[in-house]
Amino acid sequence: MAELRVCALYPDLMNIYADRGNLQLLQRRCEWRGIGFTLRGSGLGEPLDPDAHDLYYIGGGQDRDQALCAEDLATVKRDALHAAAVRGAVIFAVCGGYQLLGHGYEVGGERLPGVGLVDLETVREDGPRLIGNVAIELDGRVLAGFENHGGRTRLGTSATPLGRVLKGHGNDGRSGFEGVRGGPRGNVVGTYLHGPLLPKNAWFADWLTASALGQDPGGLTPLDDALEDAAHAAARRAAGL
Ligand code: GLN
Numbered sequence: 001m002a003e004l005r006v007c008a009l010y011p012d013l014m015n016i017y018a019d020r021g022n023l024q025l026l027q028r029r030c031e032w033r034g035i036g037f038t039l040r041g042s043g044l045g046e047p048l049d050p051d052a053h054d055l056y057y058i059g060g061g062q063d064r065d066q067a068l069c070a071e072d073l074a075t076v077k078r079d080a081l082h083a084a085a086v087r088g089a090v091i092f093a094v095c096g097g098y099q100l101l102g103h104g105y106e107v108g109g110e111r112l113p114g115v116g117l118v119d120l121e122t123v124r125e126d127g128p129r130l131i132g133n134v135a136i137e138l139d140g141r142v143l144a145g146f147e148n149h150g151g152r153t154r155l156g157t158s159a160t161p162l163g164r165v166l167k168g169h170g171n172d173g174r175s176g177f178e179g180v181r182g183g184p185r186g187n188v189v190g191t192y193l194h195g196p197l198l199p200k201n202a203w204f205a206d207w208l209t210a211s212a213l214g215q216d217p218g219g220l221t222p223l224d225d226a227l228e229d230a231a232h233a234a235a236r237r238a239a240g241l
Contacts, residue, residue, distance in 0.1 A: 097190070
């Protein structure tokens with residue numbers, strides 16, 4: 001039986017706006033399809049096995065929690081995460097976690113190190129926080145969620161955005177781009193969208209699951225998504241789409 005092996009990084013520190021709900025959704029959809037599911041956490045100081053998981057997840061976090069995690073991510077877990085990305089594991093990070101995927105996060109006169117998986121830099125500017133419902137377009141489909149971040153993320157020349165902003169602010173409120181998709185196998189994904197994101201965008205959860213399992217998303221058993229579709233429609237409406 002196929003099995004999705006998930007590792008949540010810093011589950012106690014990096015979990016705001018119910019980002020843990022993303023994991024619950026992945027678990028449920030695996031169970032409904034008869035796909036095995038295991039979830040492990042990896043906290044500060046704990047080494048990471050690059051071969052033991054198919055999907056590594058980092059939720060959002062406030063600046064003070066990010067500061068605790070950034071150093072650990074860039075030292076204790078760095079090599080394992082890079083090896084996992086090369087192997088084709090999915091690395092999926094939301095907001096505070098997303099900001100740590102790149103080179104660094106400059107905040108309050110300090111520069112938190114990033115794990116260097118993708119070419120991006122985040123700076124906390126003086127301007128207002130970028131808050132509100134948001135919708136982005138990727139591959140002709142819509143992701144809808146909620147954003148609340150002070151950091152502005154700029155993608156480097158070798159980074160590809162996850163999507164194009166339809167409503168809301170996105171990476172920096174200016175570029176029209178949201179999130180990142182990159183890494184050695186295109187399986188490193190970062191986004192500012194909370195909500196949690198996946199219960200509002202089940203199609204995207206399936207894409208992550210299939211990618212992590214090395215399968216085609218179209219090959220996953222179809223589910224009755226009436227509730228999920230309603231949640232998605234509500235999130236789109238909230239964003240004004
Ligand atoms: N602390 C970060 C910021 O404000 C991320 C916040 C979040 O994860 N929502 O930019």
